[in-house]
Amino acid sequence: LARALCQYGPTPALLLAASAIRFPNRAALIDEAGHITYRQLHQRAEAIAAAVYALAPSAPTSVGIVCRNHRGFAEAMLTGAQLGAELIFINTELTPQQLQAILQRHEPDVLIFDAEYTEAVDAANYRGLRVLAWHETAATDGLLSLDALATQTHPKPPPVRRPVKLTLLTSGTTGLAKGVPRAVKPRQLVLMCVTAMATVRLRSRDRVLVAPPFFHGFGLAALLGPLALGGTVVCRRRFDAAQAMNDIARQHVTVLFAVPVMLQRLLTALPEIGRQNTQGLPLRMIVTGAAPISPATVSGVLTAFGPILVNGYGSTEAGVVAIASPADLVAAPNTAGRKALGVSVRILGDNRREVEAGKTGMIFVRGGLEYEGYTPDKAAHAASKEVVDGHVNTGDMGHFDADG
Secondary structure, eight states: OHHHHHHHOSSHHHHHHHHHHHOTTSEEEEETTEEEEHHHHHHHHHHHHHHHHHHSSSOOSEEEEEOOSSHHHHHHHHHHHHTTOEEEEOOTTOOHHHHHHHHHHHOOSEEEEOGGGHHHHHHTTOOSEEEEOOOSSSOOTTOEEHHHHTTOOOOOOOOOOSOOEEEEEOOOTTSSOOEEEEEOOHHHHHHHHHHHHHHHOOOTTOEEEEOSOTTSHHHHHHHHHHHHHTOEEEOOSSOOHHHHHHHHHHTTOOEEEOOHHHHHHHHHHHHHHOGGGGGGOOOOEEEEOSSOOOHHHHHHHHHHHOSOEEEEEEETTTEEEEEEOHHHHHHOTTOOOEEOTTEEEEEEOTTSOBOOTTOOEEEEEEESSOOOOOOOOSSSOOOOOOEETTEEEEEEEEOOOTTO
């Protein structure tokens, strides 16, 4: 562990290395290609990082990732972390024109992408080092691939001494998705983990189905949590409700992460699957978030699966803001929960002064993951979020009830 800390620093690569030391033969991730153990994932990531460092024209300072949910995403993330490079997580649903604009704005030194995005990357005239992640055929048309790099032998890149910068993209509901860069500090990470652990109670032997896309903050946290603890991540490149229910049963999934629309699809599919079959599932927790969830969906999940639903509220800019436990949702299906540790939440009126409990206002947040502004846009400067006394305007409306 000491050697791993000296080599990888406080990065996601250290979390994976620690689990590889503790549980080398345990399955780290299960996807359409089968399962990969912690030892295998760690060794592949080390080899890929060394190869990228050796083959790049200069030491990479940023790595762009355009991958769906599979082992290649994890390998790309770990590669960038071992290089000490900024990790830019790019939405896999962007149009070719949007992807072109994102690549031109961020200009990553290395781009790791699934083969389905090759034409879009070509159209963007991307000139950095290209590496293929998921590809259906053995032929890669002369491009480097993660599989090929994993077989090469090169000296390790220099040790990493500081947290790597993680750049997530906003939803892009008001134009081109904006980049939100941040270097996650240890204290922030500890407070977030303690909050999540107190409610979700992830365990090292959990088998976790992560349905949200890994590039999103919610999906990324759902991926990193089990990998840090030594659990097993189950994922598919695309979400299908029937397949998810099948994976839960066959892979003995104990925790499900899914956005609200995915939960709605599960509820819709239950009559076909057999609602009675949910009672025998190994599921002990369902975690949702990243979008509004209706009280009807909350009640439907509680009825179908029991009181095992957790709902998180947050944003790309603010990080995790609040978490509603199963008990909170049983008592009030419309609640966003209680604020996370280390987070200050203020409900402000039009005059930007705090309103009394029960009165609706704009939600401002301080703490959690510090917001330091958006990635500068060469084409059009992106206006930053409003900040009042260190609290960031989430753009959402809400209120505190008498119980907080």
